[in-house]
Each structure stands twice: as C-alpha cells, then as structure tokens.
Amino acid sequence: MIREILVYPNKKLKKISKEVEEFDESLHSLLEDMKETMYANEGIGLAAIQIGVPKRVLIINLTDEDGNQNPDDLVEIINPEIIEADGKTIYQEGCLSVPSIYEEVERFEKIKVKYQDRFGKVVEEKLDGLMSIAFQHESDHLNGKLFIEKLSYLKRKKFEKEWKKKLKERK
Ligand code: Y12
Ligand code: CO
Numbered sequence: 001m002i003r004e005i006l007v008y009p010n011k012k013l014k015k016i017s018k019e020v021e022e023f024d025e026s027l028h029s030l031l032e033d034m035k036e037t038m039y040a041n042e043g044i045g046l047a048a049i050q051i052g053v054p055k056r057v058l059i060i061n062l063t064d065e066d067g068n069q070n071p072d073d074l075v076e077i078i079n080p081e082i083i084e085a086d087g088k089t090i091y092q093e094g095c096l097s098v099p100s101i102y103e104e105v106e107r108f109e110k111i112k113v114k115y116q117d118r119f120g121k122v123v124e125e126k127l128d129g130l131m132s133i134a135f136q137h138e139s140d141h142l143n144g145k146l147f148i149e150k151l152s153y154l155k156r157k158k159f160e161k162e163w164k165k166k167l168k169e170r171k
Contacts, residue, residue, distance in 0.1 A: 001033050002040045003051040008098045008163070014144040017047070017054045020078050023120040027057070031076055031118060034059050043096045044069070045134045047141030050097050056080065058138040062130055077115045080139050083124075084112035091133050093147045100166065101159065105150050107136045 006013055020027060030053060038046040038059060048057040061074040087109030094102045110128045113135060117123060127135055137147055148159055 003033050003037045005096050015054045017049050017056045017142040019056050041096050045138045047138045056142045060134045076118050080115040082111050086110045105147050107133050
C-alpha cells in the first residue's frame with residue numbers, strides 16, 4: 001500500500017525511532033509499503049518515520065550509472081549502526097520529506113556499518129560513495145534529524161524563507 005509521506009515541518013519527523021525486536025510479518029508488510037511509497041515518489045531512500053512509523057527501518061535503492069533504478073539492488077536495513085567512520089565528503093542531498101529542496105551537506109566519506117536484514121540476520125559491511133551518504137542521511141531520520149539541520153545558520157535561514165514561500169504557493 002502506498003502511504004502518505006510526512007513533509008517538513010511535521011513534528012513526527014523529529015521522533016526517535018525504536019529498535020525492531022520482532023522480525024515478523026508486520027515488519028515485512030511495513031517494508032513492502034515503504035518500497036511502494038518510495039517508488040511511487042521516485043525516491044532512492046526512505047526511513048519508516050517518513051511514513052509515520054517510528055521504527056528503526058530504512059530502505060535504499062540507488063540508481064546505476066545509466067540512471068536506472070533496479071529493484072534487485074534495493075537494500076533493507078533494520079537497526080542500523082555506524083561503527084567506524086573516516087574522511088569527509090560533500091554532496092547535494094534531497095529528501096522526500098523536504099521535496100524540491102537540494103542542499104550541499106557534509107558527511108563521512110567511508111563508514112563501516114552493522115545492521116540486520118528482514119529476518120534479523122546481522123550484516124557488517126564497509127560503505128563508500130553515494131551508498132555511504134544515503135545510509136547516513138536515512139540513519140539520521142531514525143534519530144529525528146533532517147539534512148536541513150546540518151546546514152550553516154545562514155543557509156538554514158535562506159531555506160526557511162524559500163520553504164515558507166513554497167508552502168504559500170501550494171495553498
Ligand atoms: C543521497 C542523498 C540523499 C539520499 C536520501 C534519499 N533521498 C531521496 O530519495 C530524494 C528524493 C526526491 C525525489 C524527488 O522527486 C519527486 O518527488 C518526483 C524530489 O523532487 C521533488 O520533490 C520535486 C526530491 C527528492 C540518498 C542519497
Ligand atoms: Co530524507
């Protein structure tokens with residue numbers, strides 16, 4: 001089922017999501033809804049809280065070099081942790097909860113992560129490039145943080161002004 005995506009400044013987006021303890025049918029059904037919702041909105045990453053579910057669940061499906069998104073490449077990530085981080089990188093990020101805003105954000109370049117799959121199996125791997133950025137962006141959602149909170153004071157002010165204008169135009 002396609003669910004509604006919460007949009008900034010919805011307060012639920014600030015919630016700290018809870019660890020998943022049961023890897024059951026209801027988790028699998030949540031993952032299916034998240035996939036449908038992400039594809040329907042042309043996203044490459046989505047955290048459960050973006051559809052109002054405060055669980056530590058996220059999905060990432062990057063596009064290939066030709067810009068095609070292959071569902072076989074989708075990664076389901078439960079209870080993510082960053083256990084090592086190295087270097088810095090800057091990328092122009094976007095978010096389905098802050099549509100049509102793209103801003104440069106600094107992240108760790110390389111990370112070592114630990115998470116669980118839909119069956120509770122523990123996975124440990126090293127990530128770099130866009131996958132590393134997406135993992136950090138989506139993990140932040142689980143701690144109630146949006147990428148716009150990483151902007152400098154002045155850039156954040158500019159964003160708030162732009163956003164107010166956009167909200168007015170939409171009404
Ligand atoms: C690098 C940086 C950030 C991420 C997080 C995942 N971000 C997204 O999936 C963003 C999707 C997005 C899609 C949009 O297109 C449509 O909604 C049709 C979009 O454009 C508008 O809203 C107009 C904005 C963001 C992963 C990797
Ligand atoms: Co986001």
